[in-house]
Amino acid sequence: xxxxxxxxxxxxxxxxxxxxxxxxxxxxxxxxxxxxxxxxxxxxxxxxxxxxxxxxxxxxxxxxxxxxxxxxxxxxxxxxxxxxxxxxxxxxxxxxxxxxxxxxxxxxxxxxxxxxxxxxxxxxxxxxxxxxxxxxxxxxxxxxxxxxxxxxxxxxxxxxxxxxxxxxxxxxxxxxxxxxxxxxxxxxxxxxxxxxxxxxxxxxxxxxxxxxxxxxxxxxxxxxxxxxxxxxxxxxxxxxxxxxxxxxxxxxxxxxxxxxxxxxxxxxxxxxxxxxxxxxxxxxxxxxxxxxxxxxxxxxxxxxxxxxxxxxxxxxxxxxxxxxxxxxxxxxxxxxxxxxxxxxxxxxxxxxx
Numbered sequence: 001x002x003x004x005x006x007x008x009x010x011x012x013x014x015x016x017x018x019x020x021x022x023x024x025x026x027x028x029x030x031x032x033x034x035x036x037x038x039x040x041x042x043x044x045x046x047x048x049x050x051x052x053x054x055x056x057x058x059x060x061x062x063x064x065x066x067x068x069x070x071x072x073x074x075x076x077x078x079x080x081x082x083x084x085x086x087x088x089x090x091x092x093x094x095x096x097x098x099x100x101x102x103x104x105x106x107x108x109x110x111x112x113x114x115x116x117x118x119x120x121x122x123x124x125x126x127x128x129x130x131x132x133x134x135x136x137x138x139x140x141x142x143x144x145x146x147x148x149x150x151x152x153x154x155x156x157x158x159x160x161x162x163x164x165x166x167x168x169x170x171x172x173x174x175x176x177x178x179x180x181x182x183x184x185x186x187x188x189x190x191x192x193x194x195x196x197x198x199x200x201x202x203x204x205x206x207x208x209x210x211x212x213x214x215x216x217x218x219x220x221x222x223x224x225x226x227x228x229x230x231x232x233x234x235x236x237x238x239x240x241x242x243x244x245x246x247x248x249x250x251x252x253x254x255x256x257x258x259x260x261x262x263x264x265x266x267x268x269x270x271x272x273x274x275x276x277x278x279x280x281x282x283x284x285x286x287x288x289x290x291x292x293x294x295x296x297x298x299x300x301x302x303x304x305x306x307x308x309x310x311x312x313x314x315x316x317x318x319x320x321x322x323x324x325x326x327x328x329x330x331x332x333x334x335x336x337x338x339x340x341x342x343x344x345x346x347x348x349x350x351x352x353x
Contacts, residue, residue, distance in 0.1 A: 003212050006219045013041040015226045019174055020044065020218060021313055023165060024181030025052035025341025026209055032350035034211030036218075044222065047313040050164050050268065051181060052341040053129045054085050055311060057157045058267045060297035061128075062087030064155060068124050068290060069100035075118075076102045076155075077111045078126035081339040084332060088299045108140050115152050124290045127156040132183040134158050134261065134279055135253035141260045141285060155290040156280060159266060162192055163277035169200045173313055177221035179214065180206040182241045189249025190239045201235040208241040216240050260285055267296050269335055270308025302326070305334035310343050317347040324348060 001009070022028055028048045031037065037046055050056050062085055069076040069092065076092065083093040083104065096102045103114060108125055115123050127137045137154060144152055161184050168175065180193050185206045193204040203224040207217035217240040224234050239245055257279065266278025273296070281289045300307075304322050309315035317323055317336065327333040329345055336344035346352065 001219070003215065006215055007039055010040050010044065010215065010219060010222065013043055013222055013226075015043065015222075017043045018045070018176045018222060018225055019047050019313075020177045020179060020221055021047040021049045021173075021175045022179040023049035023051040023161060024179070024183065025055070025339065025343075026183065027051070027179055027181065027207065027214065028343055028346045029341060030209045030211070030214060032346050032352045034214070036211060036214060037352065039215065040218070044218070047175065048310070048317070048343040048346070049168070049313055050271070050311040051161075052336070052339050052343065053133075053157075053159065054082050054339045055307065055335040055342050056159060056164075056268045056271070057085065057128055057335065058269045058295060058298040059086065059088045059300070060267075060295040061155070061157045062092065063089070064291055064295055065092055065124075065126055066090065066095040066100065068155070069095055069102050070098070073120055074101065074122045074124065075114070076100070076124050076126060077105055077114065078102065079106075080104050081341075082126055082128060084338045085335045086301045086332065088297070088301065108136050109143070111140070111152055112143065112147075112149065115149055119151055122151050122153060124153045124155055127154045127158060130159055130161055130181075130184055131187045134257045135187060135250075138256040138260045141281070141288060142256070144288060153288055153290040154281065154292070156292040157295075158261065158279035159268065160263070160277050160279065162196060163274050164268065164271070165196055167271065167274050168312060169196065169202070171312075175202070175313065176225060177203045177205065179217055179221075180204045180237070182206055182208050182245060185241065185245045185249065187250050187253050189247050190237050190245055191247045192249070193237045197235040197237050199235075203234055204237045206237065206239045206241050206245050208243075213240060264293070267298055269298055270311055272298075300334070302333040307334035307336045307344070310336050316353075317344040318353060320344070
């Protein structure tokens with residue numbers, strides 16, 4: 001079916017009401033930029049999920065970064081979208097204004113030039129992300145060990161996507177299908193979603209990031225529910241991004257991550273502990289860790305912030321009483337309003353309802 005036929009089908013759909021969650025922050029942005037909600041029947045609702053890595057990072061992680069950057073001869077190295085994420089008291093940007101040393105970079109590997117230039121300074125990289133970025137941090141550990149670098153550490157907040165989807169479904173989320181993240185699936189393979197599809201009898205559609213690719217994936221999910229799609233029941237994984245995603249994924253990257261990181265329980269902002277959802281440095285590499293495993297606290301600067309409900313699909317960003325009033329990209333009250341992948345930020349800048 002060509003794109004025009006897909007658009008017509010989705011606009012005219014009159015079957016059961018469907019709530020489809022995109023769990024990738026990049027999908028949330030692409031959906032807004034391409035005006036996709038306006039192309040769908042009012043019986044199809046797209047729900048944004050917990051797919052922004054800085055949004056799900058607990059406040060204690062930001063607090064630890066702030067503590068480190070204020071220590072003598074210590075510099076926190078991070079990507080730009082983490083600078084304004086609120087901790088329990090302030091953000092890294094505010095800490096920098098109080099004398100903390102924070103260096104923004106565009107690649108994790110930039111830290112090595114900094115470390116070589118200032119051997120007397122300890123550089124701590126804020127290693128935040130999902131399966132997509134975990135291989136880069138594995139390569140960082142490998143280079144530290146191979147080159148004998150002594151002044152680089154990692155503070156990790158690495159999370160895994162299947163476990164949080166499992167939590168959402170187990171908690172009874174009203175969701176009839178998932179747009180599975182294409183970037184994650186490049187590494188993990190589409191098979192990583194198969195147990196969830198089978199367990200909850202829900203369709204998963206691995207999607208790319210163009211408007212056409214996203215519409216095709218939504219179409220696949222809707223066809224499953226309408227009974228028009230061939231295949232064994234609703235619990236299936238469909239790959240609509242075959243140019244880069246395979247069933248097995250990038251096995252080399254998977255081995256690299258497994259070489260340096262163990263699975264463990266981890267805290268997600270607003271969601272508490274999710275079993276097996278974290279990736280922490282193995283005990284033999286603990287000397288490279290800046291205190292990641294102890295970061296279990298989570299709190300809000302503004303108690304009215306609804307990021308927890310937004311991230312789990314129980315509330316649209318526009319339903320938060322702070323949205324666009326007290327909370328905006330210039331004055332974020334919660335992590336979802338900070339990153340370009342954040343649910344609230346995307347809704348705000350694209351005027352998505």
